[in-house]
Amino acid sequence: MTPRPGAERSTDSYLPAHGNGGYRVVHYDLELDYRIVSNRLGGRAVVTAVADEPLSRFTLDMGRLRVSDVRVGGRPARFSQRPGKLRITPAQPVAGHFVAEIRYAGKPVPIPGRWGDIGWDELTDGVLVASQPIGAPSWFPCDDRPAAKAAFRVTITAPTPYTVVVTGDLVGRRRGAGTTTWMYERAEPTSPYLMSVQIGRYELIDLVPGGAVRQRAAVPPRLRRRFAHDFGRHGEIMTALEGFFGPYPFREYVVVVADDDLDDPVEAQGMAVFGKNHVDGRRTHERLVAHELAHQWFGNSLTVADWRHIWLNEGFATYAEWLWSGVRGGLSAATQAAQWHARLAIRPSAIRVADPGVDNMFDPMVYKRGALTLHALRVEIGDELFFRMVRGWVADHQHATVTGEQFRAYAQSYTPKPLGALFTAWLDRPALPPLPRR
Ligand SMILES: [Zn+2]
The missing domain is CATH 3.30.2010.30 (Zincin-like)
Incomplete structure (x- = not known):
């Protein structure tokens, strides 16, 4: 096959500028050094990936940090940066398994967007990294799509009085002269946006x-x-x-x-x-x-294949709030559902929960109505079947990616009762349906 350039966009329906095509990352090895006072981050990312077909060049998402050197398969590669992207042209086309090594440095800054500034953020005395949905490239080169899950090893050297917490297992800690090096491993497949670094006096x-x-x-x-x-x-x-x-x-x-x-x-x-x-x-x-x-469970183990399906994350997380309220002796999930239904009923709604649009991804309506959808489904099929279905959904898709369509089909597979009309009313139409009662 003639080598071709990898796509510089993804197929995500909401954030196609994030993510790339032509390859899949399987592992990131990040070795970083961070100076708190000067807010300077430098280091090396070793990205192990598999090309779907021979690639003459490919891109990674990369924020404002400056790249100084790129090697692919150990050989120097040509590279260029434009806002948000690092384009790499290896000396020879890559095919199958390949390794890219990227050296970079600079003052990390969050990535601006419609939700504010997201990613690597300086605190009064430390660092916070919260990357949903577009902040990961603020601190490492990556294929920044939720579905592009990979394993990680992150090594960070920082001034000693600070505690460095990275998402993963702490596998080593080494004291140097005034600095401490922290080594973390994250073996489970993880979306770049869910990788995080927290530095503070903790x-x-x-x-x-x-x-x-x-x-x-x-x-x-x-x-x-x-x-x-x-x-x-x-x-x-x-x-x-x-x-x-x-x-x-x-x-x-x-x-x-x-x-x-x-x-x-x-x-x-x-x-x-x-x-x-x-x-x-x-x-x-x-x-x-x-x-x-x-x-x-919902977002991190089961990750949306496309941001359009965000209700699967937020609907379940909101429903968990209601469930916990019932367990601790507060309002039951049914009462919370009725109260939220009454509140939403007096608000105009133009949002389709199944596809709210990129501007409404994090709208409270997606959260509350997502949870109400789950409650309506629970009432429809009964407690025993509902929770058995939810546990099956989680177990069958652990560490994988999921879509709203998959969820509907999965729930339907548990019952002969047709669920199509329920899902259509709750997820596909803006008008709020009546809350079913037992
Ligand atoms: Zn949430």
């Missing part, structure tokens, strides 16, 4: 000593007491969600509380990041603790 706490899933936290020491109260039921939330959704999909979970305010907490692989404003010593934000934990 105390590491075991959230649930002796739990089957290791649950830890990185917290500014002065917030420790309030945090201990607010996250005191974390083990119970984990047990409850495992009961509803099946086994937690990763080996560990770490909660990071940044010493800055955040609008909303954010999920990463095996991690959730909260702001100091979410810790008030009164459990005001406990519903968000359940929400972020639920994303480990």
Whole structure:
């Protein structure tokens, strides 16, 4: 076959400028050095990929960091950068398995977009990385599509007083002169947007000593007491969600509380990041603790194949809030569903949940109506079948990518009752259907 250039766009229906074509990344090995005071990040990314067909050149998504050297298969390659993309022309076309080594450096800045600035972000005293949906290239060259999952190894050297938490297992830590090198491995397939680095003056706490899933936290020491109260039921939330959704999909979970305010907490692989404003010593934000934990099943293990299907992430995470409320003795999921239905009923809605449009991806309507869709389905098929179906859905698609169409077909496979009209009314039409009652 004649080598051809790989596509410089993806097939994602909402964010085609992110992601590339012609190859699949299987592993990223990032070796980085970060200076807090000067906000300077430098290092090397070794990207192991498989070309679908012989490629004369290919692209990776890359933010504002400057690339100084690229090698493919160990040989120097030509490269150029334009906003958002690194184009690589290897000395010889690549075919099958190939390895690209990219050296780069600069001051990392978040990537601006319609949702604000996303990605590598300097805090008052540290770093927070929250990349959904377009921030990953702010700190490493990648194929930035949710479906492009790969394994990772991340090594970061940073000044010693700081704790560096990366999504993954800590496999090594080495002290140098004034710096510490932290090595993390993430073996499960992970979307680039779900990789995260958190750097701060954190105390590491075991959230649930002796739990089957290791649950830890990185917290500014002065917030420790309030945090201990607010996250005191974390083990119970984990047990409850495992009961509803099946086994937690990763080996560990770490909660990071940044010493800055955040609008909303954010999920990463095996991690959730909260702001100091979410810790008030009164459990005001406990519903968000359940929400972020639920994303480990819905979003992180089961990842949307295209951003269009975002309701599968947010609908389930919102429904998890309602389920946890019932478990802890608050309002039941049915009552929460009825209350939210009443609130949505008096608002005009032009959003189709199954395909809300890129500007409405994170609209609260997608979250609440996504959860209402699940509740309507539960009422329609009954509790026993609904939760058996949900656990099957999770188990059968673990660490894979999913679509809304797959979910509808999967739910239908559990019952002879036709579900098409229910899904059409809730997901495909803007008008709010009546909430079914038992
Ligand atoms: Zn969410």
